[in-house]
Amino acid sequence: MYLRYMPPMGIYETLYAFLGAFGTYMGEPGTNPWSQGFPRTVALPDGPPLPSTVTVTSEHRKYPKAWGLPALREAIAAYYRQSYGVEITAENVMVFAGGRPAIVALLLFLEPDIEVRLASTEYTPYYDVLERLRRPYHLVHSGVDNGFRPPIPAYTAPREGRTLMLLSNPCNPTGVTRTGEELAALVAASAQDGLGLLVDEAYELLHDEPVSALAHVDDIERGNLFVVGAATKGLQAPGIRIGWAVAAKRHIEVLANFSSFGMGGVSHPSQCYAVELLDPERMRHVRTAVPAFYAMQRERYGRAFEDLGLELFSGDGGFYHWCRLPHGWTAQQLNERLFTRGAAILKGTDCDMERLGDDSPLSSFFRFSFGPLAPESFEADIALLGEALGEMRS
Numbered sequence: 001m002y003l004r005y006m007p008p009m010g011i012y013e014t015l016y017a018f019l020g021a022f023g024t025y026m027g028e029p030g031t032n033p034w035s036q037g038f039p040r041t042v043a044l045p046d047g048p049p050l051p052s053t054v055t056v057t058s059e060h061r062k063y064p065k066a067w068g069l070p071a072l073r074e075a076i077a078a079y080y081r082q083s084y085g086v087e088i089t090a091e092n093v094m095v096f097a098g099g100r101p102a103i104v105a106l107l108l109f110l111e112p113d114i115e116v117r118l119a120s121t122e123y124t125p126y127y128d129v130l131e132r133l134r135r136p137y138h139l140v141h142s143g144v145d146n147g148f149r150p151p152i153p154a155y156t157a158p159r160e161g162r163t164l165m166l167l168s169n170p171c172n173p174t175g176v177t178r179t180g181e182e183l184a185a186l187v188a189a190s191a192q193d194g195l196g197l198l199v200d201e202a203y204e205l206l207h208d209e210p211v212s213a214l215a216h217v218d219d220i221e222r223g224n225l226f227v228v229g230a231a232t233k234g235l236q237a238p239g240i241r242i243g244w245a246v247a248a249k250r251h252i253e254v255l256a257n258f259s260s261f262g263m264g265g266v267s268h269p270s271q272c273y274a275v276e277l278l279d280p281e282r283m284r285h286v287r288t289a290v291p292a293f294y295a296m297q298r299e300r301y302g303r304a305f306e307d308l309g310l311e312l313f314s315g316d317g318g319f320y321h322w323c324r325l326p327h328g329w330t331a332q333q334l335n336e337r338l339f340t341r342g343a344a345i346l347k348g349t350d351c352d353m354e355r356l357g358d359d360s361p362l363s364s365f366f367r368f369s370f371g372p373l374a375p376e377s378f379e380a381d382i383a384l385l386g387e388a389l390g391e392m393r394s
Contacts, residue, residue: 006132010124010350011035014335021339027372032343032384037172039236039319039371040293047289050236051276056269064265067256068095068244072271075278076229076244082280083287084215092220092246094255097266099202099230099243102255104129105263106198106226106245109254110164114196117159118166119150120353121174121362123200124346126166127353138163139353143361148174148313148322152182156189164224165189168200170207170317173351173367175298177317179211187216187225196224205234205290207317214246221248233319233371234290235277240270294319297370304382305368308389319371324364329392331366337388 008016014035018026027033043049067073073090080086096102107116107129116135118126119142130137140154148171155165165186170177178186190197199213213227214220230243245255259265276282301321302312311324325334331347338344348365349357373381 009128011037011346014344014346014350017335018339018344022342024342026344030342032338032341032377032381033372034338034368034370034381035344035346036369036372037233037320038238038369039233040374041236041238041372044236044289044293045375047293048282048285051273054269054273054276056272060268060272062268064268064271066259066263066265067252068093068266069268069271069275072242072275072278073244075275076246078280079278079283080212080214080246083210083283084212086214086217086220088214088220088246091249092252094245094247094252094259095266095271096243096245097241097263097270099200099228099232100125101263102228102230102243102245103198103200104133105255105258106228107133107135109258110135111162114162114164115159116164116166117155118353119148119171121148121348121351122166122353123168123172124350127355142174144313144324147176148315149176152178152185155186156195158194162194162196164196164198166198166200168202169211169213170203170315172203172318173320173346173348174313174315174322175318175320176315177207177211179207179209183211183213184216187213190225191223196226198226198228201227201229202233203318204229205287206294206319208291208295210234210287210291211317220246221250224248224251226251231274231277234286235274236290237273237277240267240273242266242270242274294370297373297375300378301368301370301381304378305385308382308386313365319369321368321370323366323368325366328364330363332363333392334366334388337391338385341384341388343384343388 015026073093076093077088077090116137120139121142140150142148142150189195227246232238314321346367348362349360352360352362
């Protein structure tokens with residue numbers, strides 16, 4: 001075999017198992033995509049319409065620029081300037097085919113001696129990326145005892161050698177969100193010698209007050225701060241595969257050099273569509289409508305889950321609930337009952353960066369996504385989940 005074997009990311013194991021049990025791909029009509037991390041891709045109640053077309057000219061059929069379409073880079077920079085008061089330009093922005101490729105590229109080009117520091121409960125692909133790139137990493141404890149909210153000093157504490165702090169904010173899977181002084185402390189630490197910070201802000205808009213580390217930046221050119229965003233969640237367009245990294249110009253130069261040989265740029269028409277999404281007037285509407293819709297969903301699903309006997313450890317961001325099953329039941333056992341009913345959740349063990357398997361403290365936890373769910377599916381969702389839990393009790 002010429003290629004080194006690599007297993008799929010944890011959630012895909014659930015998706016493949018679901019397909020084998022139910023006979024249909026998750027997300028198809030008749031299924032309940034509670035395990036899926038994607039948003040509604042139609043206009044939200046009181047939200048702006050999504051562009052339905054994009055003009056493609058002969059110019060857009062040419063190779064895209066390595067660092068991204070100039071109009072999109074400027075639109076992204078302008079959005080952050082207007083929303084968070086940060087002084088950046090288009091030269092501080094690099095466009096990728098989604099947020100995850102941006103994270104992979106940043107970790108790929110870290111200097112060899114840099115250790116990554118992240119929470120022990122975090123976004124599933126971080127484990128896969130760190131392992132495949134053979135990056136050294138150190139885990140900060142994140143569990144029931146600290147409310148899945150590790151203290152900031154656990155990230156910023158000095159260690160031998162240089163460190164890059166990595167976190168999703170709001171956190172996937174927990175929804176815990178760092179704001180105000182906490183987030184400012186992380187950003188300030190990234191300006192110190194030997195410390196850097198990579199913040200994955202895929203869920204930036206999914207918080208009652210949208211939140212970005214860039215609100216706390218005095219000078220983007222000082223220190224080692226990397227902010228990754230995407231059109232995937234808050235902009236409701238996962239299928240266009242557009243993401244970006246914001247950093248000092250010297251770091252953007254490295255990423256553009258990588259694109260010149262390892263990526264070849266990003267789909268020109270997709271970038272044009274993203275420019276439409278980031279229209280300033282439209283974004284003012286988005287920053288109100290998106291948080292409001294998902295706050296409503298978060299609140300009512302949370303109440304219903306507690307009525308079903310689930311214990312919640314969810315934060316106030318994202319579009320997930322982070323739940324613990326009673327009586328030591330496992331998420332695997334729940335999925336076995338959900339599969340036959342056309343539903344699935346993400347097992348907590350997939351978010352365990354320690355990968356402790358059956359011994360994981362997250363065996364009884366699961367992530368429920370209300371991201372793609374229509375408001376009118378609520379009662380049927382709760383009834384179906386209650387039926388599966390009732391079967392477990394009996």
